[in-house]
Amino acid sequence: MFTISLVGQKGGSGKTTVALGLAVPASIAGMVTAVIDVDPQATASNWKDRREAENPAVVSAQASRLKQTLEAARSSGAEFVVIDTAGRNDDSALNAARLSDLVLIPTRANIVEIETLRAVSDLLRIAGNPRALVVLNGVHPTATKTAEEARRMVRSVFGLECAPVHLCHRQAYADAPVTGQSPQELDSEGKAGIELDRLFKLVIEHVNKGTLEHV
Numbered sequence: 635m636f637t638i639s640l641v642g643q644k645g646g647s648g649k650t651t652v653a654l655g656l657a658v659p660a661s662i663a664g665m666v667t668a669v670i671d672v673d674p675q676a677t678a679s680n681w682k683d684r685r686e687a688e689n690p691a692v693v694s695a696q697a698s699r700l701k702q703t704l705e706a707a708r709s710s711g712a713e714f715v716v717i718d719t720a721g722r723n724d725d726s727a728l729n730a731a732r733l734s735d736l737v738l739i740p741t742r743a744n745i746v747e748i749e750t751l752r753a754v755s756d757l758l759r760i761a762g763n764p765r766a767l768v769v770l771n772g773v774h775p776t777a778t779k780t781a782e783e784a785r786r787m788v789r790s791v792f793g794l795e796c797a798p799v800h801l802c803h804r805q806a807y808a809d810a811p812v813t814g815q816s817p818q819e820l821d822s823e824g825k826a827g828i829e830l831d832r833l834f835k836l837v838i839e840h841v842n843k844g845t846l847e848h849v
């Protein structure tokens with residue numbers, strides 16, 4: 635079982651968007667996939683209520699029961715698990731980071747959000763330095779230079795690795811959840827879906843580098 639968590643201090647940075655945008659291609663690829671929603675806002679669980687397709691499974695869980703929930707997912711044969719955490723730096727994010735093989739940190743490419751990565755970097759250290767990647771989100775489609783500058787800052791100031799793939803600001807990210815879909819399902823040739831699929835491929839490369847068994 636490979637476990638990914640989405641963490642970050644800022645609300646609205648794209649944690650749930652990325653969580654679901656990875657869980658959908660994982661289940662389409664044939665992996666037994668589960669999203670564990672530990673955010674009291676229950677955004678991922680509500681998405682599932684609006685969704686017609688059976689997969690991926692979405693489990694709403696209390697943050698304090700995360701370890702047990704992961705054990706249950708493993709026992710029921712889950713291969714790819716995505717933990718969607720709440721937008722703050724609390725014990726739930728710390729717990730999720732501790733229990734994950736890969737931590738993804740979606741971040742808007744502006745200084746106000748990038749500055750919050752200092753707290754995330756501290757959290758990762760306390761969690762024992764799990765593999766972690768910052769994912770720039772909401773980048774203007776023509777702002778390649780802004781993304782490059784943001785990547786440089788993330789690396790040099792906060793010592794965090796940045797994914798070579800970023801997600802642009804696109805309407806499909808906001809439209810897809812309305813019907814409980816991912817952007818890939820809404821338009822298989824759309825740019826948002828293509829970006830998410832590239833991110834998914836990158837994550838799979840991490841999976842193939844070796845699964846760390848935590849639970």
Ligand SMILES: Nc1ncnc2c1ncn2[C@@H]1O[C@H](COP(=O)(O)OP(=O)(O)OP(=O)(O)O)[C@@H](O)[C@H]1O
Pocket residue numbers: 644645646647648649650651652673675677719720721722771772773801802803804805807808809811
């Ligand atoms: N790249 C993008 N382009 C356009 N809209 C986006 C993009 N990424 C996310 N959004 C929209 O921004 C809003 C916030 O995204 P999301 O719910 O994924 O953030 P979050 O980090 O999970 O927030 P929270 O901390 O509240 O859980 C949603 O309405 C989502 O559809």
Ligand SMILES: [Mg+2]
Pocket residue numbers: 649650651673677718719
């Ligand atoms: Mg969310």
